[in-house]
Amino acid sequence: MVKPEVYRSLGLSDEEYKRIIDLLKREPSTTELAMFSVEWSEHCGYPRSRILLKLLPKKGKYPTLIGEDSGGIIVDDLAIIFKMESHNHPSQIEPKQGAATGIGGIIRDIFTAGARPIASLNSLRFGPLTEPYNRYLLRGVVDGIQFYGNCLGVPTVAGEIYFDESYNGNCLVNVMSIGVAKKDELARAFARGVGNSIMYVGSSTGRDGIGGCSVLASHEFKEGEEKRPTVQIGDPFTEKCLIEATLEALATGHVVGIKDMGAAGLTCSTSEMASVGNSGMEVELQLVPRREADMEPWEIMMSESQERMLVCVKKGKEKEIEKIFSKWDLHAVVIGKVTDDDIVRIKDKGKVVAEIKAHSLTQAPVYDMPYKKPAYLDDLNKLDITKISEPKDYNGVLLKLLGSPTISSKVWVYEQYDHMVQTNTVTLPGSDASVLRLKGTNKAIAATTDCNSRYCYLNPYKGAQIAVAEAARNLVCSGAEPAAVTDCLNFGNPERPDRFWQFKNCVEGVASACKFLNISVVSGNVSFYNESIKGVVNPTPTIGMIGIVDDAHQVCTQYFKKEKEIIILLGISKEELGGSEYLKEVHGQVKGDTPDLDLWLEQAVQRTALDAIRKGLVSSAHDCSEGGLAVALAECCISNKENMVGAVIDSLTFDARKDAALFGESQSRIVLSCSKKSVHKIRDIAERFGAPFQIIGRTGGKELEILVGKRKIINLSVEGMFERWIDSLQSLIMA
Amino acid sequence: MLKAEIYITLKKTVADPQGLTIKHALDSLGYKEVEEVRIGKLVTVKLNINDKKEAEQRLNEMCKKLLANPIIEDYSFKIEEV
């Protein structure tokens, strides 16, 4: 009889333990208990989120592919495969290895689908940099990403970094990978065909990360330090060899199915490959290559040693596969075979140590969790704007915002990432979205990650919708048609009704916005329990979105290109200050409701911008986000350091307070610049789509001047703005 | 069986920015007495050899050939029985 303390410490409830006994019709062995605990954890089995995740649309404007471990879309004869995943808890404990192994895992999900990884992105969130530990985390995470990603030769092309008190004690590290394959060369993650071999490939197995999955991912942690030994160590060189060997092996046609050994290693890969294939599987643990002596069967089954995969190989073709892997100095050994029952049978020295129906492992219990709107929210949403004093020094406010860590340039970070390898990066980091050409075609893909979690905190449903809308807007500004989404849902403890209410509303928000914009959600990840004694993270449904550029030569960047061009604002500036960076940085308040989002207006603005870009009418396009219109204009002036172009904004009209018009974060706004002769054509397009259109000024000079009426309220040199914006993050990190 | 610990450091004449960075960090933590910091690599190897003289000769070879780059690095090692 297993003691309740034991299964509870593995994260299983009394009911779940009873269910295991019902399924097995006996007491589980230690190995079996460990296997159930990881397969039924939120990380693998999604017991608490599964009902809601069904709301996310699986269809969109491009044909959608949903694989076992990733998903994608079909564009002509290519499959674009992508997925985002969290590595929050491991990174909070050991930032360098946590982030590095996060990249390793997500990239394995892409190439085990048969796609060559072509780009990585990341969305990072930390507590304020005034805390030394947060600086340590940021430096460590960036170091991990560069250490792993650069060695692999997969460019890290885009990302975002946010800072907020809610991430004190719980940083978020969400990593996304994109791969490309011929659509008929994709691989599946199943085991089929009785007698086919199960091969273990890659690094040997040690005790790394044992219990990492269940313990790290399903419990709030109190003391990070003492859990350090279970952190997995990344080996990017081996992973690089694995990529090449795997793609070579898949090309032989001898591979039936393949799966990464990620969370819960062998447990996950054996049970899920058997379950998806409606097969059984028998494995002998003595055949598993090992790095450490005297490992118990359950330790081998739970190990999260990195850079390993399980492959189902056609009988008789094992030698050919082995030859490919040994060319790259990698293990490839037969450890078992596909059987004709539906049972995963694990043996150790011939003795059965686990014998479980594959489906009972992979069909985790499903819980309908209770939810309740947090009591504090009604108060929080009340913002009396008349109590917010208008600034006297608008120049000072703009400079302050440009220097705020969330808004300031991330050049210190992305210059540490190889963002050019593979020679596809047409639009480099530092614009609204990065663009990668697809060699051999005229097309390109654009990619971005987005989520303003402060909005989601104040209004989860609308905040999540805005995350989707803004991601799409960023892609449009780069000249791409928004195509599909991967989401990484980071929340607190789902067993608390207030947290689950946030989760429910965010998922519904993502689903509704994606449906409206006709964008499918092809893959994703849920990360719960992002809380510590320091509090809970803001609800953070990170959206990774890719878009398609039909003509790779018609891409657009955010910065002004030359003097004497016309500056246009699409959209409307309303009197909205709730949740803004301005309200927080200048007035020290996180309050109010999030800005409004009218998806019809959003769509009109996006279609106008995209149509104008595709017709070659637009010189630059930039969306208004954190910091509002003034920050957007400043960024248009300064984000190309080799050719900074000033602007005079003298025809701005709005129906709001000046600070709201300039720093408020009204949604669905895009700043365009174009030549004089293109203006009326863009106006016509805007009229056709019903997008509000106004000419607000012109480019030129070495200053950004913004006039309200006849009064110049902002007048700053581009050099001065640039200096504040470019150095701020680095000086905060190095403090 | 013998065990050797091989230390590889940058030559004195070569700048060591890692060492300088750590020196500054120690300094800011109040360890003002730290005069110099040099960072190096430690390589441990186990040898299926029992003769120390022979081990020394082999280790010298390994260091010159692969483990250290004589243009920028110095090495030293100590051998013990295990």
Added chain:
Amino acid sequence: MKFGVVVFPGSNCDQDCFYVVKDVLKQPVKYIWHKDTELDNFDCIILPGGFSYGDYLRTGAVARFSPVMDSIIDFANRGGIVIGICNGFQILLESGLLPGAMLRNTNLHFICKYVYIKTENIKTPFTNLCKKNQILKIPIAHNEGNYYIDDDGLKSLEKNGQIVFRYCSPDGDVNKESNPNSALANIAGIINREGNVLGMMPHPERSSEAELGSEDGFLILRSILKWLGSK
């Protein structure tokens, strides 16, 4: 003219070099696995960038012992054209085909960005289409690009015109501010005494097409082709 791109375990710019030769320069090209030793059919060997053997011990230190390297040394000694880019440059240094060594960038960070380099020697197989002191805009991406050689070695490089490229400002000033990794004397690329082996940290294959932001690197590839054609 036939180009060969060497693939070491951990090379990651091999496919980029292959692509640029085949699809941009439009010349025949083959991969050379690091265990292959047959180089007779090649006119130019490219050692690409990347992290051969993970760069775990020291950049290029392990790759230098790959079987292909003895053949490459022979090939170079017979006057064959060899270009090492980034990790390829580091391997050339470790193998002794070029003098000096690489240290870590002094800011201790990997640096990926466009830089400017000045072409100081145009009488080489790699730069014959450049103008004297032509400034090239070309990206770097490395952890260890801080070139080092002792005083006598530096004097010898200077005297023999072996310094082909130096980091400079957009206007061509060779100064400290324009030196991304603190390389000695702003050295970005050198040739051997005979002039047939070039090592450079910047990536010409990443700057050979306008849509990537610069075509300046293509001058180097076209120079090689011209030199081979006139031989």
